[in-house]
Amino acid sequence: xxxxxxxxxxxxxxxxxxxxxxxxxxxxxxxxxxxxxxxxxxxxxxxxxxxxxxxxxxxxxxxxxxxxxxxxxxxxxxxxxxxxxxxxxxxxxxxxxxxxxxxxxxxxxxxxxxxxxxxxxxxxxxxxxxxxxxxxxxxxxxxxxxxxxxxxxxxxxxxxxxxxxxxxxxxxxxxxxxxxxxxxxxxxxxxxxxxxxxxxxxxxxxxxxxxxxxxxxxxxxxxxxxxxxxxxxxxxxxxxxxxxxxxxxxxxxxxxxxx
Amino acid sequence: xxxxxxxxxxxxxxxxxxxxxxxxxxxxxxxxxxxxxxxxxxxxxxxxxxxxxxxxxxxxxxxxxxxxxxxxxxxxxxxxxxxxxxxxxxxxxxxxxxxxxxxxxxxxxxxxxxxxxxxxxxxxxxxxxxxxxxxxxxxxxxxxxxxxxxxxxxxxxxxxxxxxxxxxxxxxxxxxxxxxxxxxxxxxxxxxxxxxxxxxxxxxxxxxxxxxxxxxxxxxxxxxxxxxxxxxxxxxxxxxxxxxxxxxxxxxxxxxxxxxxx
Numbered sequence: 001x002x003x004x005x006x007x008x009x010x011x012x013x014x015x016x017x018x019x020x021x022x023x024x025x026x027x028x029x030x031x032x033x034x035x036x037x038x039x040x041x042x043x044x045x046x047x048x049x050x051x052x053x054x055x056x057x058x059x060x061x062x063x064x065x066x067x068x069x070x071x072x073x074x075x076x077x078x079x080x081x082x083x084x085x086x087x088x089x090x091x092x093x094x095x096x097x098x099x100x101x102x103x104x105x106x107x108x109x110x111x112x113x114x115x116x117x118x119x120x121x122x123x124x125x126x127x128x129x130x131x132x133x134x135x136x137x138x139x140x141x142x143x144x145x146x147x148x149x150x151x152x153x154x155x156x157x158x159x160x161x162x163x164x165x166x167x168x169x170x171x172x173x174x175x176x177x178x179x180x181x182x183x184x185x186x187x188x189x190x191x192x193x194x195x196x197x198x199x200x201x202x203x204x205x206x207x208x209x210x211x212x213x214x215x216x217x218x219x220x221x222x223x224x225x226x227x228x229x230x231x232x233x234x235x236x237x238x239x240x241x242x243x244x245x246x247x248x249x250x251x252x253x254x255x256x257x258x259x
Numbered sequence: 260x261x262x263x264x265x266x267x268x269x270x271x272x273x274x275x276x277x278x279x280x281x282x283x284x285x286x287x288x289x290x291x292x293x294x295x296x297x298x299x300x301x302x303x304x305x306x307x308x309x310x311x312x313x314x315x316x317x318x319x320x321x322x323x324x325x326x327x328x329x330x331x332x333x334x335x336x337x338x339x340x341x342x343x344x345x346x347x348x349x350x351x352x353x354x355x356x357x358x359x360x361x362x363x364x365x366x367x368x369x370x371x372x373x374x375x376x377x378x379x380x381x382x383x384x385x386x387x388x389x390x391x392x393x394x395x396x397x398x399x400x401x402x403x404x405x406x407x408x409x410x411x412x413x414x415x416x417x418x419x420x421x422x423x424x425x426x427x428x429x430x431x432x433x434x435x436x437x438x439x440x441x442x443x444x445x446x447x448x449x450x451x452x453x454x455x456x457x458x459x460x461x462x463x464x465x466x467x468x469x470x471x472x473x474x475x476x477x478x479x480x481x482x483x484x485x486x487x488x489x490x491x492x493x494x495x496x497x498x499x500x501x502x503x504x505x506x507x508x509x510x511x512x513x514x515x516x517x518x519x520x521x
Contacts, residue, residue, distance in 0.1 A: 045436040046407050155296055181433075184296045184463035185507040212436035215466075215511040242513060256437040257513045 006069075007173060007206050008034040008057060008086070013066035015052055015230075026052045027063070027230045034173065039199060039207040041217040041238070043253060044227035050210050053227065054177050057208075058090065059083040086173070088118065091166025093176035097158035101150045107161050108146040111135065114169045134168040135161075137201055138194035156187025160194050167198055167205070174198070177210045188216065195220050215257040218242060226250045261286050261425045261457035262307065266319035267329070269302050269311065269481075276302045278481045279319070286424070289451060289458045291468040291475030291489060293504060299481040300461045304429045307459075308346060309336035324424060341372035345418030347447070349430035351410035355402040355417075361388075362398035365416045372421055383420065391416045391446060408439035412446070419450055426451055426458045432467060444470050465508035469493055477501045 015027040027049045034040050034057075044050040055061040057068055059075040059082070068075040070089075073082035091114070094100045101110050111131045115122055122130075132142035138160040150158055159179060166174050176195075180188040195207065196219070211217050217224065217238070224241040226234040228249040234241060245251045262284035269277040277299045284290045294300045305311050307321055309328050321328050324343050328336060340346075345368075348354040355364055365384045369375060375383075385395060391412040402410055411431065418426060428447060432440040448471055451458045460471045468475055468489055475492060477485035477500055485498040496502040 045438050185465070185511060186295050186463070186503055189507050189510060212438075213511070214437070215513055218513060219510070252438050254513060256441050 005035070006033045007036045008068070008070050008208075010053070010057055010063075010068050011066055013053065013056060013063045013068070015049070015056060015061070016064050025230050027056070030066070030227075030230070030232055032057070032225060032232070034206050034208055036172065037204050037206055038223060039195075039209065039221050041209045041211060041221035041224045042227060043211055043214060043217065043224055045212055045253075047229075048227040049230040050212075050227050051177055054175055054208070054210050058092070058175060059086055089172040091169070091171040091174045093159070093162050093166050093174065093179045095178040095182050097155065097162045097182075098150055100162050101158060103150050105149070106146065107135070107148050107150075107153075110150075111161060111165045111168055114165060118169050130168055131164075134164040137167060137197050138164045139190060139197070140164065154187065155183050156190055159183055159187075159191055163191070163194055163198075167202070170202070171205060173206045173208065175208045175210070178212070179209070180216050181212070192216070192219055213257060214242060214253050218257075226253065260284065260322070261288070261324060262290075262459060263322040263325075264303075264307075264320065267303070267306060267317065267321055268319055269299070269306055269315055269317045271312070271315045276315070276481055277306070280478075280481075280483055282476050282483060282486070284425070284457050284459055286457055287455055288474065289448065289460060289472045291472035292459060292461045292478060293463065293465060293468055293475055294478035295463055295504070298478045300478050301429055302481075303478070304346075304427055304459070304461055307427060308340060308344065309333075341368050341421055343423055344425045344427060345421065345423035347411075347414050347418045347426065347428040347431045350434050351407065351414040352402065352434070355410060355413060357402055360399050360401055361393070361405070361413050364402070364413055365420055368417060368421045384416075387416045387420050390450065391419075406439075407435050408443065411435060411439075411443050415443070415447060415450065419454070422454060424456050426456060427461070428458060428471075429461045430463070431460075433462070433464075440467065441470070447471065463504075465489075465493060465505050466512050477504065 010030060010032045013027055013030040016023060016025050018024050030053060042050050056063050070082040070086040073085060074080050075082035075086055108131055111134055112127050115127060115130055135142045135145055140160055180191055209217055209221060221238045224238050225232055233247040234250045241250060242254060245254050260283055265281045267277060267280040292300050306317050307328060309331060311317055317329050323339055326339060362384055365387060366380050369380050388395060393412050432443050435443060444467060462468055472489050475489045476483050479500040485501045492501055493505055496505045
């Protein structure tokens with residue numbers, strides 16, 4: 001059984017939106033593997049199907065064809081064993097941090113929420129320490145930031161708070177969907193550093209980074225999957241895809257990320 | 260001069276957002292305004308367009324094509340906006356009117372600012388759609404039916420339809436993917452140069468600025484901290500704030516230095 005080597009796997013995934021004339025294939029026969037502890041980048045332009053793929057891999061949307069497994073268990077609806085495991089062991093980061101943080105909650109409460117849900121009864125110093133550790137991983141001073149509301153954070157700081165929340169419960173998998181595209185260039189570096197620190201401190205945690213920008217993922221991804229019009233057009237180690245892109249589309253992406 | 264700003268300050272509730280800014284854009288010149296989020300660059304654009312929020316107060320001078328806009332009345336501003344200056348915004352999804360078809364969207368500024376008959380307007384809209392690379396068949400479509408890149412092409416067509424002498428582009432490519440970003444920047448540059456117009460290009464990203472502008476100003480906390488030829492600033496930034504922005508742009512570019520070395 002080689003299947004169980006992968007943490008998360010998709011096989012032959014297809015997804016169609018619309019009906020009749022408006023019928024459009026968002027994903028066609030996509031195979032994808034995420035291995036334990038690796039950083040995998042899913043790269044593609046707007047409309048390439050990358051966010052649809054992420055939603056399907058996370059069990060938030062169902063494919064019209066193909067299967068998803070997590071630790072070898074099928075992810076197939078909210079009652080499936082794979083889905084339950086996946087929800088417990090994964091953290092998500094979205095594009096717009098202000099939309100993903102509750103504006104009425106202080107940073108401490110937002111970051112601690114996954115822990116309170118998963119470990120009933122965790123409270124006080126134990127909870128506080130774990131929240132402080134997570135903030136430390138993303139380069140935010142716990143003393144300074146725990147009491148703040150989202151409105152008192154810059155976009156880059158808010159995104160690092162969202163990353164701290166994704167990592168606080170010690171997930172096996174973090175999925176980040178365009179975590180840097182709404183953030184200015186200087187603050188993107190701090191976010192990349194946060195991910196780099198997480199990779200060092202938690203080598204067993206796999207990261208799936210979804211992006212349109214090769215320049216952003218070059219410092220962090222080990223492998224790259226290039227999606228175009230719903231199909232995988234190229235996949236391989238980061239250096240190979242960046243240095244010797246084989247498909248036309250990957251060549252365009254490389255050109256677009258070069259000065 | 261297309262833009263002439265001196266001693267421009269903008270306060271909101273007594274808090275300084277823009278402080279004593281002086282800058283200029285000559286006729287036919289493409290100039291960048293670069294800074295991080297919150298540096299005040301969009302507030303400068305709003306001041307130039309007379310679109311400051313009600314609670315803001317501006318002082319100093321800002322002239323567009325010789326006309327003072329600080330403290331100008333609505334008639335003066337409305338005249339400038341449609342005819343002298345066109346604006347391209349960051350998020351075409353929200354700056355386009357969702358209930359207007361592409362053709363009507365692009366036509367609207369012509370209708371408001373020029374006295375042309377319907378046939379003449381239609382001809383101009385079709386010519387403009389060709390120029391920005393939109394197929395004529397899209398004229399009847401609505402914004403939500405278009406991709407982000409197509410939406411921004413509509414935004415550019417709407418800004419350029421009245422043949423303005425100046426384009427103010429506020430982060431026009433930030434919401435687009437990297438390949439589309441490049442296409443849109445190249446399109447803007449060729450249209451602005453083709454019309455002999457001027458452009459103020461606002462962004463947080465030096466790597467975009469290099470393609471779009473020949474000269475730029477660096478803004479930090481509401482103040483201009485550096486200015487010069489874009490190529491020179493990119494090659495050897497002298498001021499700390501410029502260096503930070505240039506290094507960030509380089510690190511996020513392929514073939515740039517590793518994370519550790521900068």
